[in-house]
Amino acid sequence: MSTNTLIPLNRNAAEFISKPKKMLINGKWVEALSGETSQTYNPATGEVITSVAKGGKEDIDRAVNAARKAFEEGPWPKLKPNERAKLLLKLADLLDENAEEIAHLETLENGRSVKFSSAMAPNAAGHFRYYAGWATRLTGETIPTSRPGDVFNYTRREPIGVCGAINPWNGPFMAAVMKLAAPLSTGNTVVLKPASETPLGTLRLGELIQEAGFPDGVVNIVTGPGSTLGNALTLHPEVDKIAFTGSTDVGKQIMKNCAETIKKVTLELGGKSAHIIFADADYEVALKNAANAIFMNSGQVCFAGSRLFVEGKIYDKFVADLADYAKTYKLGNGFDPETILGPVISAKQKQSVLNYIDIGQSEGAEVITGGDAAEDGLIQGYYVKPTVLGNVRNDMKIAQDEIFGPVVAAIPFHSVEEVIEMANKSIYGLGGGICTTDVRKAHKVAHAMRTGNVWVNTYSLVDPASPFGGYKQSGIGRENGSAAIDAYTEIKNVWINLD
Ligand code: NAP
Ligand code: MG
Numbered sequence: 001m002s003t004n005t006l007i008p009l010n011r012n013a014a015e016f017i018s019k020p021k022k023m024l025i026n027g028k029w030v031e032a033l034s035g036e037t038s039q040t041y042n043p044a045t046g047e048v049i050t051s052v053a054k055g056g057k058e059d060i061d062r063a064v065n066a067a068r069k070a071f072e073e074g075p076w077p078k079l080k081p082n083e084r085a086k087l088l089l090k091l092a093d094l095l096d097e098n099a100e101e102i103a104h105l106e107t108l109e110n111g112r113s114v115k116f117s118s119a120m121a122p123n124a125a126g127h128f129r130y131y132a133g134w135a136t137r138l139t140g141e142t143i144p145t146s147r148p149g150d151v152f153n154y155t156r157r158e159p160i161g162v163c164g165a166i167n168p169w170n171g172p173f174m175a176a177v178m179k180l181a182a183p184l185s186t187g188n189t190v191v192l193k194p195a196s197e198t199p200l201g202t203l204r205l206g207e208l209i210q211e212a213g214f215p216d217g218v219v220n221i222v223t224g225p226g227s228t229l230g231n232a233l234t235l236h237p238e239v240d241k242i243a244f245t246g247s248t249d250v251g252k253q254i255m256k257n258c259a260e261t262i263k264k265v266t267l268e269l270g271g272k273s274a275h276i277i278f279a280d281a282d283y284e285v286a287l288k289n290a291a292n293a294i295f296m297n298s299g300q301v302c303f304a305g306s307r308l309f310v311e312g313k314i315y316d317k318f319v320a321d322l323a324d325y326a327k328t329y330k331l332g333n334g335f336d337p338e339t340i341l342g343p344v345i346s347a348k349q350k351q352s353v354l355n356y357i358d359i360g361q362s363e364g365a366e367v368i369t370g371g372d373a374a375e376d377g378l379i380q381g382y383y384v385k386p387t388v389l390g391n392v393r394n395d396m397k398i399a400q401d402e403i404f405g406p407v408v409a410a411i412p413f414h415s416v417e418e419v420i421e422m423a424n425k426s427i428y429g430l431g432g433g434i435c436t437t438d439v440r441k442a443h444k445v446a447h448a449m450r451t452g453n454v455w456v457n458t459y460s461l462v463d464p465a466s467p468f469g470g471y472k473q474s475g476i477g478r479e480n481g482s483a484a485i486d487a488y489t490e491i492k493n494v495w496i497n498l499d
Contacts, residue, residue, distance in 0.1 A: 006335040007114055013104040016204060017050040023059065023223055024206040026066035027216025032224065033058045040200065043111040043343040044333040044381040052199050055224035060191070060232035063220035067162040067189040068238045070217030076189065079215075081136045088132035088185060091212040092125040098208065102201060106173050107334035109198045111342035111381075112297055114334055124177040130464035131181035134485055138186060143493075152496040157489040159187035160264055161240030164233040166226065166254070168246040169345050170300040170404070172198035175245050176205055180219060181464070182484035188241075191220045191233060195246075197345055199223045230254070237261050243487070244268070245302075248402075248428075248473050255476075266477030266487050268302065268469055270402040271430030274423035275305030275459065276413075276445060279314045281435035285457060287318070290408075291325045293433055293459035295386045298341050299406035300349075302474075303431030305459055307399055308410045309419050315412040319390045322410070323369035326386040331374050333381070343381040344405055350382040353405030357387060360398035365389040365409070394422040402428070416441065420448045429471030433459045452478070 020037060022029040031037075036054040041047065053059075070076050079087075095102065099121035106117040140155035165179035172194055183190055194202040199221075206221045222229060230250070234242050234257035241264035244254050248269040258265045275293050277286045293305030310318045334342040344350050350373065357371050370387030384405055392399050392409040399409045413419040423432065429451040436442050436457070446454040452470045455461060462468055462480070469478035477487050 004336050004338055006333060007337055009108070009335070010101045010104040012098065012101040013108065016101070016105065017108070017200065019050075021050060021052045021200065021203050021223070023053045023055055023063075024203070024210075024219065024221040025059065025063045026220065027210065032056060033062070038196065038224070040109060040197065041346070042108055043345050044335070046347070046380045046382070049108055049200070052203075052223050055222045055229055057228055057232040059222050059224070060229055060236065063191045063222050064162060064164075064233070064236050064238050066217035066220055067191050070215060071159070071161055071189040074217075075215045076218050077187070081138065084185060084187065085132040085135040087212055087214055088128045088135065088181065091208060092128040092132070094208045094212055095121045095125040095128070102173060102204060105201045105204055107342070109200045110169065110172055111334050111345065113339045113342050114337070115340065116296070117334070120173055124174060127174075127177050127464040128181050131185035134182070135185040138485070138489065140491075150497065150499045152498055154494055156492045156494065157186070157485070158492055159183075160488060160490055161188060162238060163188045163190050163241045163243060163488065164236070164239045165190055165192045166230055166233065166242070166244045166246065167192070167194050167202070169195035169197040170297065170302070173201035173205070176202040178479050179243055179245075180205075182479070183488045184214070184218070186485060186488045188488055189218050191222060191239070193222050193224070193226070193229050193233060196223070196225060226250070231257065234258055234263070235260055239263060241265065241488070251475070266469075266479070267475040268479060269430075269473060269475045270404075270428060271302050271304070271470065271474050272307055272400065272402050272426050272428045273303050273305050273431035273433070273451065274307045274309055274426070274449065275433035276309045276419055276423060276435070277311065277314070277318060278434070278436040278438070278441065279311040280437050282437060282457070283314075286435035287321055287325055289433065289435055289457070289459045290318075290322055294408040295326065295329060295341060295406050296460065298344050298384065300344060300404055301460070303453060303460070305431065305433050306403060306408055307394070307423070307426070308408050309413050309423060310410060312412045312414045315410070319368055319388060319410045322408070323388045326369050326388055329386055331383055331385065341386065341406065343383045345382065347382055349405065350384055353384050353403055353407060356398055356401065356403045356405070357389070357407060360389050360392070360396065360409070363396045363398065364391060365396065365398060366391040370406070394425055400426060416445065420445060424448075424450045427473045430469075430474035431455070
């Protein structure tokens with residue numbers, strides 16, 4: 001555990017949190033119509049960061065109306081594609097200019113170490129630049145029908161309209177970026193609701209969006225409780241599409257609500273991703289991958305490699321070495337320059353993770369390392385030690401439920417067929433990993449895994465150009481790449497009579 005002098009909070013970030021935060025509706029920073037506020041907390045200390053407007057259904061109405069108006073009237077629908085691209089590129093430059101502030105806000109509200117949050121604004125800028133490129137490349141097709149002499153048949157890509165977006169707390173800034181870049185490049189307008197635990201980075205992004213010069217009402221940010229705001233947004237008749245990232249349970253409710261008005265819906269939900277270590281793998285690479293795949297961001301990653309399948313002949317040694325590796329992570333406040341693993345997001349999340357460890361033990365799993373909260377000067381925040389559970393069977397609750405904390409369930413296997421069958425025995429199918437030096441095995445297993453993303457001899461790589469999303473109950477649709485262009489455009493087909 002690390003207890004160094006903390007990196008001082010970036011001055012602009014300190015200034016940002018010194019005032020109560022309002023919501024962005026129709027280009028203005030406004031309080032909730034009810035006047036209510038709530039507080040956000042630093043998970044590293046449990047202390048209040050600042051107060052934030054607690055929006056209600058009536059604020060969703062205002063935001064949706066603004067987004068609808070901006071979609072249909074004013075400058076936004078008239079902007080040329082290269083002008084939309086220019087706004088996105090300007091926003092990307094502003095992200096680069098304000099990178100440290102953004103990193104510090106993420107560490108403050110989410111707990112993630114500054115070591116990792118520092119990469120975020122540059123990644124976000126890259127994401128906006130990638131989608132800036134798409135704005136001028138939204139082409140349709142000319143289609144040779146069976147009556148070529150008589151008709152001209154073509155397609156156009158058009159924006160869907162008003163897009164509602166709802167985000168979780170575990171990677172709040174990049175989640176906001178991913179809910180904005182593709183819809184804005186394609187000409188939609190957005191109403192975005194960040195998680196109650198982590199609204200700050202998203203609100204700062206709202207300021208940069210204004211500074212970049214996006215017309216009023218194109219991006220609206222409403223803060224407040226998911227139960228009320230979520231229902232208001234997903235049931236709203238003037239919202240055309242919902243993009244949600246969060247838990248599978250809430251995702252199911254959202255799909256039901258969207259059915260009322262047949263909204264388009266994309267869902268990025270939970271996971272229990274299988275990471276398969278073959279005995280022929282490069283041992284050191286596999287060990288490092290296995291550890292980082294589950295423990296980064298203290299396991300609060302939807303595609304975390306939380307079910308670790310290790311080939312029987314190396315299982316005991318690998319699990320013991322993984323436990324030793326886990327002990328080397330410095331756990332602490334994200335502003336400590338040596339911290340690798342920060343806290344989990346809240347007292348509630350910490351308790352939930354510890355409960356799962358108890359359940360695992362009652363199911364017969366063995367705690368090889370970790371298994372409890374961290375002490376030593378970390379009593380105030382919400383810390384859980386990186387935990388390796390051995391002696392796990394794939395049908396145990398700890399191998400099937402998403403724990404969303406720094407807990408890995410290690411399961412032995414004895415053949416390729418057996419491990420594919422176990423890996424696919426899950427309601428989820430988001431991420432997946434394979435460590436092997438046998439290229440045939442790598443492809444064979446990658447193809448057999450019922451999951452949206454597979455990493456071979458690496459883990460966790462994401463890129464704006466590379467589609468991301470889930471099979472089964474891990475979601476519907478894809479973010480990133482050309483898949484997100486499909487997710488934010490309608491295809492219109494036009495027939496012209498040439499006769
Ligand atoms: P969550 O409880 O599902 O909340 C996600 C968002 O939904 C929050 O903004 C929340 O608002 C809102 N919400 C809550 N109830 C709602 C309702 N009835 N209708 C509409 N919105 C509602 O998830 P979380 O606890 O924040 O995040 C953890 C989960 O997200 C994990 O399961 C994780 O796997 C998943 N996740 C998936 C991905 C992915 O890309 N697949 C990425 C990140 C996280 P409040 O904050 O106000 O409650
Ligand atoms: Mg929640």
